[in-house]
Amino acid sequence: MTSSSDIVLEAVPSVDAIPASEWDACARAALLPDATISGLSANSCAASKTAYNPFLSHAFFAALEKSNSACARTGWGPRHLVAKQYGRIVGLVPCYLKSHSQGEYVFDRGWADAYERAGGSYYPKLQVSVPFTPATGPRLLIRDGGDTAQVATALAGGLVALCGLSKASSAHVTFARESEWRFLAAQGFLQRTDQQFHWHNAGYRSFDDFLATLASRHRKAIKRERRDALANGISIHCLTGRDITEDAWDAFFEFYMETGSRKWGRPYLTRAFYSLIGQSMAQDVLLVMAKRGGRWIAGAINFIGGDTLFGRHWGAVEHHPFLHFEVCYYQAIDFAIARGLATVEAGAQGEHKIARGYLPQTTYSAHYIADPALRRAIADYLKRERMVVDEMGRELTEAGPFRKSDAADPA
DSSP: OBOSSSEEEEEESOGGGSOHHHHHHHHHHTTSOGGGGGTOOTGGGGGGOOOOOGGGSHHHHHHHHHTTSSSGGGTEEEOEEEEEETTEEEEEEOEEEESSOOSOSSOOHHHHHHHHHTTOOOOSEEEESOTTOOOOOOSSEEOTTSOHHHHHHHHHHHHHHHHHHHTOSEEEEEEEOHHHHHHHHHTTOEEEEEEEEEEEOOSOSSHHHHHTTBOHHHHHHHHHHHHHHTTTTEEEEEEEGGGOOHHHHHHHHHHHHHHHHHHHSSOSOOHHHHHHHHHHOGGGEEEEEEEETTEEEEEEEEEEOSSEEEEEEEEESSOOTTHHHIIIIIHHHHHHHHHTOSEEEEEEOOGGGGGGTOEEEEEEEEEEESSHHHHHHHHHHHHHHHHHHHHHHHHHHHTSSBOSSSSOOOO
8 A cells, every 4th residue: 555655555453563662753753733734844843842642652552452452353453554754664543444433432323324324334434543542632643854744644645545445434533633633624534523621730739729719619519529529438549650559450440340331331441451551551550549448449540641631431339429520530630730730631521520620622533434425414414513512612611610700709
C-alpha cells in the first residue's frame, strides 16, 4: 500500500510490529501545538510541546493487545497505519478493523442500523482511537523533522485507501484534537462534536481553595458529600508506582467486573491488562482505593499525564452514599492540585459532574463514509447535531456551580 508521494504506507497487524522506540518517537512529536498540523515547521514550535499523554504510548497499546483486550477475537483487529519515508518511520495512525461499535464512546449504531436496513453492510469499519479510552489526544502521530502536512495528508489518504482494501464501510477518527478534526474535514471526512466534563485548575493551593470559588449551596453540598462518603468507617488510599501490588489489582479487577457487568453486559478489559500496565507504566497510574473493615471495597483507576489526570473507570463491591463521587471526582481534584496538574478529564458523559466543578468541554471526531448516499444523510444529521451540542454546552456552562460574581457569599 503506497501513497502518491515518496511516502510508503503499510498497515500492520500488531503494535509489536512497530518498535517501541519508533512508536514513542512519533507519539512524542505528535504532542506539538495544534498549529503544526497545518504545515508549520515542527522545529519552530518545539519549545512549546504539550504534555505527555500516557494513552499514546507503545506500552499502553501493547498492554491492550497482549492481554487480548483489543484483538481480532474481541472485534478489535489491529490495522495500524505506518508511513515510511526513505525507509524511516515518519508517522503512524493507531487503527483497528472493527466488527461492532462497542467500546468507542462515540456512538454510530444508528448509522449502522439505517445502512443495514437499506441493504448495506456497515461492518467491518475502521476505528482510529485508543480502545476503550474516551480521552482526547493526537491521532495522526507524526515524527519530528519532516514535512508535517505531507505526512498528515498521506496518512489521511491511507485511511481512505485502507477502507477500500479492507472492504470497510467507513473510517472513524475519534477523540481527535480540534486541529486534526479540521484537517481531516479538508480531506473529505465528516465532522462530529460531542462533550465531556473536565475540571480545570485555576492555580488552587488546596481543595478548600477550589471550594471557595463555588456558590454557597454547591460548596456546602460537596463538603457534606465528602463527609458522608467516609461515614461508615471507610478510608481512602491513593496508590501509584510500586505501591500498586498484584493484590490491589486483583481487588480492582473484581470491582471492574462487578460494575462493568451491570453497566455494559461484558467488560472490555482482561485481568492480564492490569498486570501488564503495572509492569510497564505503573508510574503513570493513580489507583484510588476505598477500604472498610480491612478489605478493599471500591476503586477508580486514573492515568497521570504531563498536565492532565485522566479518570477512566471505577467499580465497587459495596455501595455507600457519595462514595463514587469521592473516589472518582474529589480525590482526582485533590491529586491534581497536589501535583500542579492543569486538568482532570473525568471520562465520558455524566451531567452530574457539573455540580462537582467539572464543566463542558467539546470533543471532536472525523468520519469518512465510503457510500455517497450514506455520507450525504450523515452529513445532514451531523450539521444539526453540532448545533445542538454547541447550544447544550453553553447552557450547561451557565448552569455551572461557580459563583457568578466576585462578591463573597456566605459559607
